[in-house]
Amino acid sequence: MNNCSLTIKELTEAVGGGITPRMVRHYHQLGLLPQPVRSPSNYRLYTEQDVIRLQRIVALKQQGFQLNHIRHILEMEPETDTLTAQLQKQYRAIMQQIAQLRQTASALEGLLGRDRHCQIMQAEVLAQLKLLEVETQMGLGGLEQLWSGLDAQVHTHSEAFAESLQCLLPDLSDRSEIEQHLISQLVLACGDVSLASFVRVSAGAIAASRHALSASCEIFVDIPTVAAALDQTRLAHLSCRITTLINNPHITTATEAEQEFWQHQEWQEKLLQVSQGSILVIGYAPSVLLATCTAIKAQKIQPALIIGMPIGFSHAPAAKRQIIQQVTPAITIEGTLGGGLLAATTLNALVESLIEKPNCHCYLSESRS
Incomplete structure (x- = not known):
């Protein structure tokens, strides 16, 4: 690639990601991209550095950063303390906006x-x-x-919870009846209606859960707290046995679960003993989910379904992105949201749907979220 050789169309083709010439011109106006040199015919000409910078913009935008935040990030060296301080400032401002919006949403929920x-x-x-x-x-x-x-x-x-949810939940008509029930139960478990927008159900996840549960599969959970929240009666009816990976009754928090898994080889080895066709329910330790991804890629374990909803601010979102991209069917909650109660609620909702509606086949035509 020459120093100045790409037209605006060639630039967008080199970057990909759905970038159009119109978007490039908009980024020039916002100061995200420097103004390019012009050819004698007044065409914009771009360099390899422009390609790299535009690729960074696309990547940051896909991660959820707004354009004004991206501009600040690109203006500073990533290693500097100044950038960290700037990002912290932006984060606090966004969290304040979220808090204000949450107050407004609560007021509307109180009425609607x-x-x-x-x-x-x-x-x-x-x-x-x-x-x-x-x-x-x-x-x-x-x-x-x-x-x-x-x-x-x-x-x-x-309180009539079903009536309230009818007014408050977003349009879920593109979801199967079983998925709608699952999302409703998750919202009721945490009281946050916005959670519905972050639930991710991979292709075949509902079908895999019903097949595995009908076959009396083994249920693996990361810590005892998750096991305690499961519907023991219904699982016993299906003859599903529950096994705890980190079998230490004193582990009750995400921090403890994470440290325990890292510090004791026996728990990592126990993960590799997960039986084929089982269901994994992970609600606390991000590293358990990351290790699960690695083990699946290496074909060391073959669970039927993964319910991955660990808590965390760096490892957990990364683990969830990995697990939803796996071939193994999975259900997760995007980002930092999660927890043992939500993970257990997910399995409980699937078990309830199977027992109450064993002949329901709505999930066979399920669309992807």
Whole structure:
């Protein structure tokens, strides 16, 4: 490649990733890409450095960084403390925005999630909200009075979770009935409706779970806390035996599970004893999931399904990205979200669906999330 030889079209073809000439021009306007030199015919000409820089932009964008954040990252050397400080500043600002949005979402959930028994009071409150000037005449006290009136109805009946979820969950019509049930149970387990957007179910995962459970497969979990949260009665009905990989009753947190797995060879060796056609449920230790990926690639274990939802901020997201790309069917929650309760809830929902609806075949035409 010559120093200045690529046209804008050739640049986009070299970079790939869906980049178009229009996007390149937009990046010039934002300062993400430096202005190129021009040919005598006034064509933009790009260098190998431009290709590398645009590839970095594409990679960072695919990881979820916004364009204004990418610009700051590219302006600094990756090794400098200044870059770390800048990223921390951006992270705190984003977390503050998330907190504010979470407050707004909670308020909306408080209104939209009301069941039919609260509809009359809800309509009255909504009407009053239109007239309420929170930051001027009435102040926050007026809003608190409206919430008190609405909350007064909660003492008259039990909460109707199904009705609330119908109003709050995103459109799941592209998911099978079993997946919809699974996502609903996960949302109920953590109380966060936004979780629905991060659940990943690989192709064939539902079918693999039903086949394995029907065959009385063995269930492997990473620590005892996950085993304790499983539906022991239904699993016994299916004759599924539960085996704990890190069989230490004193291990109850992600930190302890991670250290225990790394420090004791016996647990790593026990992972290699996972029986063929079993289901792996990992809810705490990211390294267990990473080791599972390695063992599968080396064809040392062949589980039927992996439910991988460990907690963590670097290893866990990486492990989840790896496991969803494996040939072995998997169910996970993208990013840092997860935990033993959610992992156990996933298996419990699959077991419940199998027992309650053994003849359901909706998953056979399931689309991918």
